[in-house]
Amino acid sequence: MATLVNSVSPLTNPSPETARTACGFFSNVPKFHSFSLNKGFTRVLASTQITISPKDSVLTLPNWKVGRNGTRNREIRLNDAFFHLEFIVEKGHKPDVAQATQLLYDLCKSNKMKKATRVMEMMIESGIIPDAASYTFLVNNLCKRGNIGHAMQLVEKMEENGYPTNTVTYNSLVRGLCMHGNLNQSLQLLDKLMWKGLVPNEFTYSFLLEAAYKERGVNEAMKLLDEIIAKGWQPNLGRVPEAFSIIQNLGNKQRSSTHDFYKGVITSLCRKGNTYPAFQLLYEMTKFGFVPDPYTYSSLIRGLCIEGMLDEALEIFRLLEENDYRPILDNFNALILGFCKSGRTDLSLDIFEMMVEKGYTPNETTYTIIVEGIAHEEEKELAAEVLKELLLRQVMRRNTAERLVLQYNLEALPV
Template identity: 25%
Template sequence: MSRGQSYLISFFRNRTRKNPNTQIRSLTVESRDCESKPDEQKSAVSYTEMAKTVSTIMRERQRWQQTLVSDFPSFDFADPLFFGELLKSQNNVLFSLWFFRWLCSNYDYTPGPVSLNILFGALLDGKAVKAAKSFLDTTGFKPEPTLLEQYVKCLSEEGLVEEAIEVYNVLKDMGISSSVVTCNSVLLGCLKARKLDRFWELHKEMVESEFDSERIRCLIRALCDGGDVSEGYELLKQGLKQGLDPGQYVYAKLISGFCEIGNYACMSEVLHTMIAWNHFPSMYIYQKIIKGLCMNKKQLEAYCIFKNLKDKGYAPDRVVYTTMIRGFCEKGWLGSARKLWFEMIKKGMRPNEFAYNVMIHGHFKRGEISLVEAFYNEMLRNGYGGTMLSCNTMIKGFCSHGKSDEAFEIFKNMSETGVTPNAITYNALIKGFCKENKVEKGLKLYKELKALGLKPSGMAYAALVRNLKMSDSVATSLNLEIV
């Protein structure tokens, strides 16, 4: 074992996790038995030709089960050699399974382990995992260890993680050391199913096994998902020292994680490391960086990266433009936002509903109602608007500027366009009416809100109680309460 390998093992050996306590289905594996041989007088060629004939019949005849025996009355379809040839001849494993079930129901047929293993393996090769699981459960046969390892991998890929762990533990109980590919598939399945506890339980058992790039990828992803981004970065650096490059996804995961916690020094290091290892950051990665910087009020740094994209040969797409525009709007720099807006349109990128709502929200914050209405009308002309997002953006914005009547007009139009108001819609209007001392309208909407089974917010409730000048006990007696 290499020195780097030892480091990677010790890196996680002391991570304390609970041991699993899962009941395992009792499975055992026996070695292949030889199928019974046909009589010497039978020719293997005849079985091959018959298998091709039956395969053609099954593809072309809908009710082949009812006529196959009558078409070939003297042929023994239950002969194990024929079934083996049919498996080779069929290009559709589900047809082979179909024939197998027909054979078992019409003949006193007991397939041997070779045929069963071949059919089970064919199901796994065809990614027919649920069919393979049903086949294993109904026949009760004992697959070979190599097929069980393949079964573990297929179950994990299908998202059947607990079943995969169950079979993996069976192999372990049999004293069989699963390959690194099998181990990694189980770990990756746990990650996809968001079962971090199960991931670390299994990894603790696998700590002596071989490490490869896929294992490093799984470990860093698990660390990032668990909030240990810095630890994931340390593992990346150690893996790279041993030549284990986990690939672009891991770099993106670390960059996203560092953006979320505001650690831009490490984010920048990961980005440079990624490029040094010949992984060119995708536009998605740059979008995550720009978004993270803007969320942490670092719009200038985000804009520097945005501008440098062009020098690096990138063409920012609509998502990146909208992300930067939103960052400017959040900062109140609407002039810069509008400049990027028109630049985006000039380059042939048509703003979508989300982009329009970003601009509408930004101009509402500045109180520029005329520009809000201009953007809103343009959005409607371009086929957007009339959705929950756009309606709520307009209603909340109008209500925050003392224009509850305009907001209510949009509310009334929602039903005409097939948009059902939600709790956000009602609570915004209730607060807006109360802010303008239109308490009766607010109270009517409150009762409508409760009748629909929606939950009023604490702020909407407080606004009504305050404007009605009543105590909580009086409000409760009038069925005015927050849920």
């Protein structure tokens, strides 16, 4: 099961002509792929004036989420908010914490990592203590984009300012180093983590062992495992055989399904962001007769997406197909939803095209997820246009479309 947490190569775009012909509704929607979250834009200086308030007051930033639609307009507003933040902090004032944190997230999503890092620094300069989630999110995104050195510098700077780093953040660094072939440096980081009193977890060792296997082969990976166990790590699988026996006996007495019980446990773990224990449980349960169904795989896919492990979620499909398992439509819907909720609607469209090329027919749920994903990216005009086309082609019910119009304040549908 360790192979399920490997990263995969970037998604190769399938032929757009084949997919659009198969799915039907794309052909008449202009510029459906016109927006991209990763394009860089020219730095635009703030044009509006800021009223200077007493230094103890909290100053707000211009709302970069409100205004004319379009990627370029959104990027201009995002940059405008960043330079307002710079001005506020330079003058010794404190910005609104929630706004500054959201700005950090949105800069990361737009691949503006230097600006996002600078936002974190400015928050500290102004006396704000960043929450652990935003700190970990920034480090994780720096590592995913290959900026490991910057991520490590950020961690060092945060620690110098008295901000504690937890195991999750260090795991992002370990994983980033392992992904880029720096196993030795990863092992040094592990020693530093333990020296600080932090306890490595299953994720830490999983990243290291897979990196050792890739770089040095199975024998070296086994040696590393022996060394790790010698340092005191004992993999804990929750006494699965005993648990399975007890649950099976209870299930027989109550005429309930053991399969449904464990499927529910795996689903619950994934919903709470504990996907790795869910994989561990699944792996052990298969030894005792548990056969995962398609909906169990959907839970695992959603769980990986919740934790931001999009490449790993996509990797599941490759592994399943290699083992002669044909995913169902719900599996693809789970993946598309996960990418949309992670702010990568652009990639979810690629998955949609791949799905259609493989012979799957999208259902109303598929289309609903895509429209909602576009609307969440503040592309409301495009969302409304797609929605009208879906109605015209009779692949979505009118009451569903009207719900989306009301929910996302889209342009009214034609009568």
